Amino acid sequence: MTNSTSKSNKKSTANVKPLQCLASAVISGGLGILAYLLVKSIAETFASKPIISDNVFVVNMSTAVRTLVVGVMAFAACMCAMVTIGLIALAIQTIIQGFTNKEMPPT
Numbered sequence: 001m002t003n004s005t006s007k008s009n010k011k012s013t014a015n016v017k018p019l020q021c022l023a024s025a026v027i028s029g030g031l032g033i034l035a036y037l038l039v040k041s042i043a044e045t046f047a048s049k050p051i052i053s054d055n056v057f058v059v060n061m062s063t064a065v066r067t068l069v070v071g072v073m074a075f076a077a078c079m080c081a082m083v084t085i086g087l088i089a090l091a092i093q094t095i096i097q098g099f100t101n102k103e104m105p106p107t
Contacts, residue, residue: 025091
């Protein structure tokens with residue numbers, strides 16, 4: 001069982017090319033920047049339009065929904081940033097391993 005999984009890991013990591021990693025990092029970084037700009041726009045929109053209501057429940061629910069919307073989009077922007085950093089690190093790792101001709105360690 002472990003032999004088949006180690007063979008599949010070797011095959012999947014052997015096909016990784018630095019240019020593919022960097023191209024994917026550019027795409028992920030672009031999506032992260034767009035998500036950040038969307039978060040900024042949403043936060044500015046929510047800040048410029050206050051909640052007008054006498055009902056405490058409505059104010060609390062509106063505040064919770066606004067926080068949730070901004071939080072989810074901020075999470076998406078952070079995830080794209082983390083993926084971008086990981087892909088750049090993978091590209092650097094594959095370049096270094098290409099010079100040293102070592103195989104990637106099994107995970």
